[in-house]
Amino acid sequence: MDLSKKTLIDLYTTMLAIRRFEERVAQEVYAGNVPGFVHSYIGEEAIAAGVCLNLDRQDRIVSHHRGHGHCIAKGADMKKMMAEIYGKKTGYCKGKGGSMHIADFSIGMLGADGIVGAGLPIATGAALAAKLEGKGKIAAVFFGDGACQEGEFHETLNLASIWKLPLLFVCENNHYGVNTSAKYSLGAGEITRMPEAYHIATRSIDGNDVETVYQAAAEAVAQLRKGDGPYFLECKTYRWHKHFLSEGLEDLRPKEELEAWKRKCPISVFESRLIREKILTEGKAKRINARIMEMVEDAHDFALSSPYPLPEDALQDVYSA
Numbered sequence: 001m002d003l004s005k006k007t008l009i010d011l012y013t014t015m016l017a018i019r020r021f022e023e024r025v026a027q028e029v030y031a032g033n034v035p036g037f038v039h040s041y042i043g044e045e046a047i048a049a050g051v052c053l054n055l056d057r058q059d060r061i062v063s064h065h066r067g068h069g070h071c072i073a074k075g076a077d078m079k080k081m082m083a084e085i086y087g088k089k090t091g092y093c094k095g096k097g098g099s100m101h102i103a104d105f106s107i108g109m110l111g112a113d114g115i116v117g118a119g120l121p122i123a124t125g126a127a128l129a130a131k132l133e134g135k136g137k138i139a140a141v142f143f144g145d146g147a148c149q150e151g152e153f154h155e156t157l158n159l160a161s162i163w164k165l166p167l168l169f170v171c172e173n174n175h176y177g178v179n180t181s182a183k184y185s186l187g188a189g190e191i192t193r194m195p196e197a198y199h200i201a202t203r204s205i206d207g208n209d210v211e212t213v214y215q216a217a218a219e220a221v222a223q224l225r226k227g228d229g230p231y232f233l234e235c236k237t238y239r240w241h242k243h244f245l246s247e248g249l250e251d252l253r254p255k256e257e258l259e260a261w262k263r264k265c266p267i268s269v270f271e272s273r274l275i276r277e278k279i280l281t282e283g284k285a286k287r288i289n290a291r292i293m294e295m296v297e298d299a300h301d302f303a304l305s306s307p308y309p310l311p312e313d314a315l316q317d318v319y320s321a
C-alpha cells in the first residue's frame with residue numbers, strides 16, 4: 001500500500017513534535033527545573049506515530065513510563081502535558097502525577113504508569129469493554145521488552161487470546177530494561193515466541209522505520225476491527241538517552257551500539273527520503289519545525305506561568321478502597 005502524501009507528512013510532523021517536546025523537557029531536567037523522574041522517548045518516535053495515526057479518537061491506548069510520545073501521537077495538549085511534568089495545577093492530573101502519569105480520557109489516552117507491565121491489564125479491560133460495546137473500537141497497549149518478563153504479560157496474552165479481544169500489543173523492544181540486556185533477561189530468547197505460544201497473530205518489525213510501523217499497524221488494526229482477535233507487534237528500536245534523565249545514572253550500554261542506532265534515526269532518515277522523493281522540501285521541513293518549536297515554547301511558557309497546587313489540594317481527587 002502506497003501511503004498518501006498527507007499521511008507521510010503527518011507521520012513526519014508527529015515524530016518531529018515528539019522529538020522537539022522531548023528535547024525541551026530534557027534541557028529543563030538537566031537544568032534542574034523539573035521534579036520527579038523523566039524517561040525520554042527520543043529514538044523511538046516512529047512507533048507512537050506509526051501506531052497512533054491508525055487509531056480513531058474513540059480507540060483507547062495505554063502507555064508506560066516512557067509515555068510522552070504516545071500522548072502527543074494520540075493528540076494530547078502539549079500545554080497540559082508540560083504543566084503536568086512541572087507539577088503545576090493546570091496539568092493533566094492537576095500536577096499530582098508528573099511525567100509518568102499523564103492521561104486524557106477525552107482522546108482515549110487512558111494513562112501511563114510507573115509500574116512496569118501495569119498498563120497491560122488496564123488495556124485488556126479497555127479491549128473487553130470495546131468488544132462488549134460492539135462499535136468496532138479497539139485498544140492498544142505500549143510496553144517495553146522488560147515488561148515481557150512480568151507475570152501480567154502472560155495473563156493478558158492469555159485472556160486476550162481466549163476472549164479474542166480487539167487488543168493491539170505494541171512491544172517497544174529497545175533491547176534493554178534500564179542497563180540489563182534483553183539477551184540476558186528474556187528466557188524465551190525471541191519475544192515473539194511468547195504471543196505465538198498463545199496463538200496470537202504476531203509480527204516483528206523495524207520500529208525505526210515509520211512507514212513500516214504504519215503499514216504493519218494498519219494491517220493489525222484492520223484485523224482487530226473485524227473481530228479476529230488480538231495482534232502483537234514487536235517493534236525493534238533503541239533509546240538515545242539513559243534509562244531516565246539524570247546526571248547520576250550510568251549508561252552501561254556499549255557506545256558503538258548507541259552510535260549505530262543513532263545513524264538509523266527514525267526522523268532524519270525519513271526526512272531525507274521524503275526530500276529525495278520530492279514529498280517534502282527543505283523549506284517546508286523548516287516551516288513545520290518552526291511551528292512545532294513555537295508550540296513547544298508556548299507549552300513551556302504556560303507551564304512556567306501556571307501555579308503549583310495548594311497544600312489543601314492534596315486530599316482532593318484521592319481515592320482509596
Ligand SMILES: Cc1ncc(C[n+]2csc(CCOP(=O)(O)OP(=O)(O)O)c2C)c(N)n1
Pocket residue numbers: 065066114115116117143144145146147148174176177178243
Ligand atoms: C514492577 C516494576 N519492576 C521494576 C521497576 C523498575 N523499573 C522501572 S523502568 C524499568 C525497566 C523497564 O524496561 P522496559 O519495559 O524494557 O522499558 P524501557 O524502559 O526500556 O522503555 C524497571 C526495571 C518498576 N518500575 N516496576
Ligand SMILES: [Mg+2]
Pocket residue numbers: 144145146172173174175176177178
Ligand atoms: Mg526496554
